[in-house]
Amino acid sequence: MNGxxxxxxxxxxxxxxxxxxxxxxxxxxxFPIQNLPFGIFSDRSNAAPxxxxxxxxxxxxxxxxxxxxxxxxxxxxFESISxxxxxxxxxxxxxxxxxxxxxxxxxxxxxxxxxxxxxKRALIAKTxxxxxxxxxxxxxxxxxxxxxxxxxxxxxxxxxxxxxxPNWLEIPIGYNGRASSIVVSGTxxxxxxxxxxxxxxxxxxxGASRKLDIELEMGFIIGAPSSLGDALACxxxxxxxxxxxxxxxWSARDIQQxxxxxxxxxxxxxxxxxxxxxxxxxxxxEPFRCEQPEQNPQPLSYLRHAGRHAxxxxxxxxxxxxxxxxxxxxxxxxxxxxxxxxxxxxxHHTCGGCNVRVxxxxxxxxxxxxxxxxxxxxxxxxxxxxxxxxxxxxxTRSFIEDGDELILxxxxxxxxxxxxxxxxxxxxxPARATV
Numbered sequence: 001m002n003g004x005x006x007x008x009x010x011x012x013x014x015x016x017x018x019x020x021x022x023x024x025x026x027x028x029x030x031f032p033i034q035n036l037p038f039g040i041f042s043d044r045s046n047a048a049p050x051x052x053x054x055x056x057x058x059x060x061x062x063x064x065x066x067x068x069x070x071x072x073x074x075x076x077x078f079e080s081i082s083x084x085x086x087x088x089x090x091x092x093x094x095x096x097x098x099x100x101x102x103x104x105x106x107x108x109x110x111x112x113x114x115x116x117x118x119x120k121r122a123l124i125a126k127t128x129x130x131x132x133x134x135x136x137x138x139x140x141x142x143x144x145x146x147x148x149x150x151x152x153x154x155x156x157x158x159x160x161x162x163x164x165x166p167n168w169l170e171i172p173i174g175y176n177g178r179a180s181s182i183v184v185s186g187t188x189x190x191x192x193x194x195x196x197x198x199x200x201x202x203x204x205x206x207g208a209s210r211k212l213d214i215e216l217e218m219g220f221i222i223g224a225p226s227s228l229g230d231a232l233a234c235x236x237x238x239x240x241x242x243x244x245x246x247x248x249x250w251s252a253r254d255i256q257q258x259x260x261x262x263x264x265x266x267x268x269x270x271x272x273x274x275x276x277x278x279x280x281x282x283x284x285x286e287p288f289r290c291e292q293p294e295q296n297p298q299p300l301s302y303l304r305h306a307g308r309h310a311x312x313x314x315x316x317x318x319x320x321x322x323x324x325x326x327x328x329x330x331x332x333x334x335x336x337x338x339x340x341x342x343x344x345x346x347x348h349h350t351c352g353g354c355n356v357r358v359x360x361x362x363x364x365x366x367x368x369x370x371x372x373x374x375x376x377x378x379x380x381x382x383x384x385x386x387x388x389x390x391x392x393x394x395x396t397r398s399f400i401e402d403g404d405e406l407i408l409x410x411x412x413x414x415x416x417x418x419x420x421x422x423x424x425x426x427x428x429x430p431a432r433a434t435v
Contacts, residue, residue, distance in 0.1 A: 009095035012036070012102035013287050015415050019105045020113040021123070023056030030411060030420025031055055033105050034287075036098055037243070037278035037421075038083055040132040043124050049132050051078035051086060054278050054422070055105055057126050064122040070112065071100060082136040083279065084359045087223050087242050094223070094242065095283060131277035133184040134245075135221055135359040140182060140273070141349060142217075142249055142363035143174040145340035147293070149368035152380045157257075169297060172340040172348045174365075177249075178270040182361065184277050185246075185424045191402060191431040192271040194255035208431035209252035209268075211385065212400040215366040216317050216376035216408055218335055219247035220342050221279055222360040226350055234305045234347035238282065240356065241342060246276040246315075246408045246424035247363050253379055253399070275361070276408070276424040284419055288312045288412040290336050299344065302351055309341040315367060315410045317376070321395055322403025328392050331381060333367050333374040335410070402430045 012034065018025050019033040031037065031054040041052045041059050052059040066075035073093075077086055087094070104112045112119055144150060147164075154163030167173070183189075191212055195204040223242030226232055232240060249269065256268030292310035313335035318327030345362060366376040375381040378399050382388055385398035400406065405427040411420035 009099050009283055012099050013284070015417060017102070018107040019055060020107050021056040021058060021105060023058070027416055028418065029056055030418060030422050032417045032419070033102060034414065034417055035280060035284050035419045036101055037280045037284070039134045039278045040082060041124070041129045042132065043129045048079070049081045051080060051083060052124070053101055059124045059126055059129050060101065061122045061124055064118065068118050070104065071097065073097065081132070082359070083134050084136050088358045090224065091239065094281060098281065098283060131184060133182070134277055134279050137179045137182050137359050137361045138357045139360045140177045140179040140363070141174050142177050143172050143340065143345050143365040145172055145338050145345065145365040146368050146376065147339040148337060148370055149366040149376060149380065152368060152375065156384055170300070172345045174345065174349065175264045177273065179361070181270055182273045182275060185274055185426070187274065187426060188429050189250055189272045189274065189426045190429045192252050192255065192267065193431050193434065194252060194267045195258055196254045197258040204258055209255055210399070211253035212428065213251045213253050213378045214317065214400065214406050215249035215251055216315060216331065216333065217247040217249050217367060218313065218364045218410070219245045219275055220362050221245065222356045222358060222362070225357050226355050228355040229353040230350065230355070231353065232347055232350045234303055234343050237343040237346040240346060241282050243279040243281040244285065245279055246410050246421045248274040248406065248408055248424055248426060249363055249366070250274065250426070272426070274424055274426045276421050278422050280419065280421055285311050285412060287414065288419070292341050293337065293339050295339065303344050303347055305343050309343050310336045310338065311412070312336050313410050313412055315408070318407040318409070319391070319397065320405040320407065321391065321393060324393055327405070327407050330389060331373060331375055333369040333376055335367055337369050338364060338367060400428055402428055404428050
């Protein structure tokens, strides 16, 4: 891709742009022309997974466009089961391609709009498509970076006056999770088995988790690798981020409570992590930057960055019980509440020399806000089951029950348009017997 498109990447964020794909111009649509997120899809006429971009209620097949000479890239780059090869081409290529796609989809551009033969093959209805895990994920790290969430949990299980441990305000706390059990939205989640220590029992029992929970999170995808032994500077860490997804860090709270001392979560987190299928680029989120919360004490020098590094992303959690037609919203919060930024998380992750690879996934940690209805987990909103949620159906929930479907949604609100992430959903299946 020539430099001119990459240099003009910000033109793709023009709030006045409209597309000839009419569904993309609906104000509530997650995928307007200002978004253009990347994913992997297949469809009824072609079962081979390949790279696509969401636009309105359709998917643009990049392999078709490349074969027809409408893109500078070779079609083989997009005939892939993951985005890793494309992401590895670098930031100039990401920006150049997004700018080119924006131009092709713009309402007054006849190049693709009026070519019925190509358009018929390149524009696939989402209803005819299957979405796949967008990246091959070499490694997964989950952080614990919402101050409100940390205070809630610390107050619940420790002294409310000392809810935060001394290190929490100094470093972005995190742990290395399991990349093998990361699944795409729509994949059923099996309730985990494990050791549970009941309050009145001297020894633990083995069985299905009784306190299955969600954690409403965002994740970011590494776009540029680092070398073993190198540390990424906080000021430049965002240059290594390709984009963001919604993330549900499913958690078995009773298993977690028994196992997390002294080394942190293990089986309570490793059974499933769900992400949304579309990766929204950091460039598409650029207009929605905002100030991060004040940090006190001031972080050590390697964790400092100037400017705005938070993003105004509205987030919701919906719960649909087994047999119910509609999901009920049980939480509303915002990514801007996060105390530690993505740049700080990445700088700390690499400060000891840990290298990152293209496709690595970093979870934000549960995102909770300052009000009771903005908790990012049932652990908080029900206060460990002591205050069950009352659902409109008349049912109550302390934790997730078999058959429940949890649906995360997120979007940035512009003037007459939104840049959205779609949904991140998973339905819970009963625990399996050990084999």
